[in-house]
Amino acid sequence: MAVAAHSRSGDNVGEPMRLKLTAFAHTLRGNGFKVGLAETADALSILVMSAADKPATLEPALRALFCATRSDWERFDEIFEAFWLARGIRQARVLAGAAPEGAAPVRALKDVGPRGGKPGLPDHVERRQDDGGYSVDGRGKREGASRAENLASIDLRYIVNPEEIRDAHALAERLALCPRQFTRRFQQEFGSSPASFVRRMRLDEARQRLSSTDCSVEEVARSVGFSDGDNFRRAFERCFHVAPREYRGRFAAKA
């Protein structure tokens, strides 16, 4: 549920920025930084409060927040630049409302591409960039010395995109964990298995759509990823103890 709550909360930080920041936190983690939930949350709150979204103001703030040792301090600039100024160039431009300095980043963008693990589709901006961030992260983790540490510092609430949980194997691989580790860790964090968590997410979304749209039950079922209406009805009823149609009858009028 945490994911849903987060992505719907109407604070001032745009979703792309939030994702980008969390992706950045993960890149740092992949490089051996000890960045946890608290730091990431603080970084978001700095963004909200100060509109520190220009690299020039963002960098010192994130450096103070995310570094914990001298070696962190010395490597931070490079990682920040690679992530924020080069690869995320389009986003930086949008956020800063100004063109970034020089044309060099474009080349850097290409350079980072192949390492990003998911090359292609460069024009599909937001989603793509976030994916890239995660992938870079995954790569770093594989290089990292201690998997146990990676495991401890992973904050699933921030990185998990409900669409992706379906494929626990793929996600586990991206986090450089074995599927069993991943499932166990997921269970600890969310109190349910990845599969049932996703089902619950989708049903929640369906419930929302039933009360707020005029789509047929069949259409709603398909829109949240169920292959047919009967499966959906059974799952819905099991979860909410009410049939979809009845649910709509009760709540749609009020919407």
Place this chain on the structure above:
Amino acid sequence: MKDMSLSRENISERLAAVGYVADRDIATALWLMDYLKRPLLLEGEAGVGKTEVAKALAAVHSAELIRLQCYEGLDQNAALYEWNYQRQLLAIKTREGLGEDADAIEEHIFSERYLLERPLLAAIRRDKPPVLLIDEVDRADEEFEAFLLELLSDFQVSIPELGTVKATAIPRVVLTSNGTRELSDALRRRCLYHYVDFPEVDREAKIVLTRVPGIDTALALQIARMVASVRKEDLRKAPGVAETLDWAATLAGLGIHDLRQEPEALHETMMCLIKTREDRSRLTSEVTERLLGKVA
């Protein structure tokens, strides 16, 4: 409260107003500290001006600076509180003489009157939030660090005879470390981090200008360049900012306006920068001349 808080825009000016020349990074760190209410951990070599940061912060907020100097074997008694045994003993004697019963005496002698505040307790019992400087935290033992961590998250202290003391105001906490021992991850994660390096030439020249009244701008720059190149020499102990200021004051006092003016005096006064015999023998007058040739 409102006018006390620092904004990102005004912090550099406010630091400058109290005589501290801040770079962008440290200004941001100090602003974040206020905004996130987190302690700030400063690491860096001796003499780069870590302690100055805390002093400047206190001056900016016109707050009291409470300093806890850490050392090996520092314990809670020295850091937190102690009972004033002598006074307690005296009180027992007097009250026994007056025929009071033991319970009443005990209650009396474990009251605040007999409590000696040490820095950590003092820091949480002020009406106005002070700046608490925990200096060279890496010298204290690990147990003490753990205790510190607890204090920094709860800001309350339990005194068995007296009960729990809660913070009246949350102090701004600055910790410094010279890196003699690795600090725990828990402590590091609790804090904002800033690595303090020797200032850049421009900034050091500005510091000299601010701190040594009446010195020429050109001389200040020469001094800063000279010190920077001395630091690059293979010395046991690189001169800190305090040494630069000493040297600048000496040169100003001797009425020197240009380093090239009197090479002899220059070499002699440069001993302000040198703190060990070994370094002294390394920094011969030839070396001084070579360095001078580069910077002046």
